Amino acid sequence: MSATAKKTAPLPADILARKGGLPLVCLTAYTTPVARLTDPHCDIVLVGDSLGMVLHGMESTLGVTMEMMILHGAAVKRGLSRAMMVVDMPFGSYEESPSQALRNAARILRETGAAAVKLEGGVEMEETIRFLTRRSIPVMAHIGLTPQAINTLGGYKVQGRGEDRARVLDDARAVARAGAFSVVLEKVPATLADEITAELPIPTIGIGASAGCDGQILVVDDMLGLFTAFKPKFAKRYAELGETADAAIAAYAAEVRARSFPAPEHVFGEEAQGAKP
Ligand code: KIV
Numbered sequence: 001m002s003a004t005a006k007k008t009a010p011l012p013a014d015i016l017a018r019k020g021g022l023p024l025v026c027l028t029a030y031t032t033p034v035a036r037l038t039d040p041h042c043d044i045v046l047v048g049d050s051l052g053m054v055l056h057g058m059e060s061t062l063g064v065t066m067e068m069m070i071l072h073g074a075a076v077k078r079g080l081s082r083a084m085m086v087v088d089m090p091f092g093s094y095e096e097s098p099s100q101a102l103r104n105a106a107r108i109l110r111e112t113g114a115a116a117v118k119l120e121g122g123v124e125m126e127e128t129i130r131f132l133t134r135r136s137i138p139v140m141a142h143i144g145l146t147p148q149a150i151n152t153l154g155g156y157k158v159q160g161r162g163e164d165r166a167r168v169l170d171d172a173r174a175v176a177r178a179g180a181f182s183v184v185l186e187k188v189p190a191t192l193a194d195e196i197t198a199e200l201p202i203p204t205i206g207i208g209a210s211a212g213c214d215g216q217i218l219v220v221d222d223m224l225g226l227f228t229a230f231k232p233k234f235a236k237r238y239a240e241l242g243e244t245a246d247a248a249i250a251a252y253a254a255e256v257r258a259r260s261f262p263a264p265e266h267v268f269g270e271e272a273q274g275a276k277p
Contacts, residue, residue, distance in 0.1 A: 010043060010084045012116050012138035012181040018043070019203050024182075024215025026205055027223070030055050030072045034220055035079025042083045044205075046118065046140075046217060047073045049088040049148070053229075054221045061147050064090040066104060073112030086140050087114040091148040094119050098131030105137045116181065120146035122171020126178045133179030141175035144168055144209070145187035156232070158208075160188040172196040172204075184217060185209040187234070208234030 018024055026044040029035040030051040038045050051072055052064035073087040087108050094101035105117045116138035119125060129139050144159045153159070160168035168188055175183050182203040185193050193210035206213030221227035222235035225242045255261035 009080065009082055009115070012084070012140075015044065015084065016181045016202060019201065019214055021214075023213075024203055024205060026215055026217035027220045028054075028217070029076050029079070029220055032075045032079040035076040038220065039080045039083050043215070044217075045076060045080060045083045045085050047076050047085065047087045047112070047114070048118075048219065049090050050219050054219060054227050060150050062091045062150070064088075066090060066093050066107065069108060070111045073108065073114055077113040084116070085112070085114045086116045086118050087112055089117050089119045094125075094128060095121075098128045101128045101132055102135055102137065105132055105139075109137065116140055118142055118184065120148050122168070123174040126174040129175055129178035129180050133181075139178075139180045140205075141178075141180035141183040142186065143171040143175060143183060144185050147186075156187070158187050158189065160192045165189075165192055168192060169196065169199075172200055176200045176202050182215075185213060187232075208232065 015024065024043045025041060026046060027038045027042050028046045028048040028050060029038050030047060035045060047069065049061040049064040049069065051068065052058040052061045055072075056064075056068070058064070069087055069090050073085070077085055089101070089104060089108065093104040101119070108114055108117055117132075118140040119128070120142045121128075122141070122143045125141070129141060132139050145153070145156060147156065150156065169192070172183060172185075180202060182205055183200065184205045184207060185196060187208040188196075190210035190212070193204065193206055194212045197204045197210070197213050203214035205215040205217050207217050218235060219227065222231070223238045225237045225240040226245075228242050231237075252261065
């Protein structure tokens with residue numbers, strides 16, 4: 001049976017087994033209705049901390065809290081039946097110590113039903129990832145551009161060019177050594193993504209990386225054209241739902257002002273018989 005035809009949600013071990021196979025399809029989701037739309041098509045649905053910017057209008061992901069991740073994680077879980085859910089650990093919830101990470105990761109798994117957590121960082125997170133994976137918490141790693149480090153990286157820049165290549169390679173090796181079941185490669189040169197994919201025994205999930213990765217992920221609001229504050233080069237638009245919504249809201253506003261909405265079919269008479277509630 002092909003992975004896309006599978007009826008039950010894959011587990012991290014199933015994702016690991018997809019290394020080098022049919023590319024993994026991954027998208028973010030933050031709400032139940034969008035989770036329902038992604039579920040039939042995706043192997044992994046990520047409740048990304050990008051929700052801070054995409055849904056809550058924040059300038060970065062740094063203000064996202066555990067409570068926000070748990071609220072959205074639980075909502076997404078209610079919309080999934082066949083895709084695996086991963087929930088991001090927010091900034092400040094895992095960096096202090098492996099035990100802080102374990103406490104918060106266990107809370108995320110327990111309170112959302114996620115199969116795994118994702119956290120940002122390479123070499124510096126090796127000990128933490130090992131601590132979690134040895135204590136039954138599957139971890140998806142995230143290296144390259146790590147948006148929670150925006151203030152030290154100095155912007156949303158491509159990572160791993162030139163002399164910086166060795167650093168990103170070291171990060172990739174470290175998270176694989178530590179037991180991560182997959183790793184997101186964000187905004188790294190395509191040749192570096194291909195080298196990491198060839199060397200690592202775990203699936204690489206690219207975003208602004210390479211078609212040669214073991215899978216791809218996009219922010220769902222980017223690819224649907226719903227988030228328009230800015231558009232990263234890698235965020236291919238598959239629809240322009242923002243424009244469709246704008247036209248629909250403008251039409252509604254015009255009809256309300258012209259008193260042509262509600263029309264007779266949208267209002268109720270006195271008679272009860274045959275009337276819809
Ligand atoms: O927060 C997020 O949505 C992410 C993906 C872009 C990988 O980390």
